[in-house]
Amino acid sequence: MHLGIDLGTSEVKLLLLDGSGRIVGTAGAPLTLSSPEPLWSEQNPADWWRATGTAIAQLRAAHPGPFAAVRGIGLSGQMHGAVLLGADDKLLRPAILWNDGRSHAECAELEAATPALHDIAGNLAMPGFTAPKLLWVRKHEPEIFAQISSVLLPKDWLRLQLTGDKVSEPSDAAGTLWLDVARRDWSEELLAACGLTRAQMPWLVESTEPSGVLRPELARTWGLGADVIVAGGAGDNAASAIGIGATQPGDGFISLGTSGVLFVVNDRYRPNPASAVHAFCHALPQRWHQMSVMLSAASCLRWFCNLVGADEATLLAELESKGSTADAPTFLPYLAGERTPHNDPFAPGLFHGLKAQTHRVDCTYAVLEGVTFGLADGLDALRAAGTEVKQLSLVGGGSRSPYWAQQIADALNVEIVIHTGSEAGGALGAARLGWLASGGTVDAICKRPDIAARFTPNPERHARLAPRLARFRDLYSRLRGA
Structure with missing residues (x-):
C-alpha cells in the first residue's frame, strides 16, 4: 500500500493506493487563508500538520487494514511558499504563500540585479515565487531575515515533520527562482542575489527517489511498520501530471483548482519567460514542463457562491437548465x-456589462466563461512558446462540471478528457511517487486512468465565443495600470 499526502491551499488531502493501482480511500481536512494586509496571503504551517493528523485519523479509521500496510509515502503540495526556520527549526513567521502579491517591487529589483535570472531559472520574477518573498522579508522584517537558518517549501516542511530531514526535489524547487532548472540543482548566483547560501537550502533528490524514512515514533503512533519510505514527491502540478499519466513529451492537462494551470510535458528545458510561461522540472528525471498559471480559477466560482449565498451544485444546475446566455456580462x-x-x-x-435584466444565472455563466478565457490566454502563451496540444486532461474540483468541461473544449478548440478519479489530482500522483520510491517502474505505475468522459470542441460554439473572448481581452487591456 502507498499513501499520498497533498498539501493544498484549502485542504490537506490523503489518498491510499493499493498494489494494483486502485484507489482504496481518501480523506481530507480543511485549511483557511489569512490576509492581514492587502495582497498578503499566509498560513500557519502548524495548521498544515494538524490537518494532516486529522486526515490520517480519518483514513486510518475508515481503512485500518490497508492503512497499516503502507510502505511508501509520497508528498505533493502548493508551490512557491516560503517557510522560514530559525534555530532548532523554529518557525519564524507565518508561511507566505504562492498567491501572495506583496513583493512586486522586489521582483523588479531581482530582475535588475540578476541579468542571468531568465536563463538560469527559466522564468520571470513574479510575486508568487519564493525568491522575491525573501527579498521582501530582508527589507521589511530584517530581524526575522537575520535569524533564518533554513527556507523550506510547504510540502518539504511537512516532510521535516515526517522524517526529520530537510529535503526537496526539482519540480518544486524550480518554483523558487533559486534553481538552475536545466541542471536541476541550486544556483549559487541566484541564492546570493537574495542574501542566501546553499547551506540554507534543503538537500535535493529526484521526485521518484527516497528522501528519508518515517520517524519511528510517528510510525508507532500511526500504527505503521518500520522503514516506511518517504519519496521526494513533487509540486502539486507535477504530481497531478503523474496522477493522470502525463509522462511523455506533448502530454498535458488543465487543473481547475484554487488556481488554473495548463501543463504540458517537454523532453528538454524550454524557457520562454517573455510570455510569462513557466519552465519547470517535471517529477521524472530528464523531463521538464511548460506551464501557464492563472491565480484564480475554481476559486472564482467559490467566491461567487459565497457572494450570492448559494452552493455550486445549485448555480450549475440553474445554468445548465437555462441554455442561452447571450446577454451575460463579461x-x-x-x-x-x-x-x-x-x-x-x-x-x-470585475463584472462588466451588468443590466437591470441581468440574473444570477447570467453572472454564473460569466464567472465560468471568464476562467475559461483565462485558460485560453494561457494556451496562446504556450503556443507562442512552441507548444502544441491536441488533447488535454481535466483534473481538479472543476472537472466535476460537464458544462464547464465542454465550454473549455469549445473555447480552446481542443479535445478535453476526464479520467476516472480525476478529482484525486496531486494526492494520486504523490501516492504513485511513494510507490516508485519504494520499488517499481514508471511504465508500470504511471498509467493513464480510464477515460470517463470526452468533450469534443464544437466549431459553431467556438465561433460564438470568439467575439466574447476578444471583448474579454480588450477589457483587460483598457484597465491595465488603471
Missing part, C-alpha cells in the same frame, strides 16, 4: 492579480 477572473500572460499582481477582477 467577467475578469483576476481576484488575486494574474500571472500568465499578464504578470500583473494588480490585475482587477
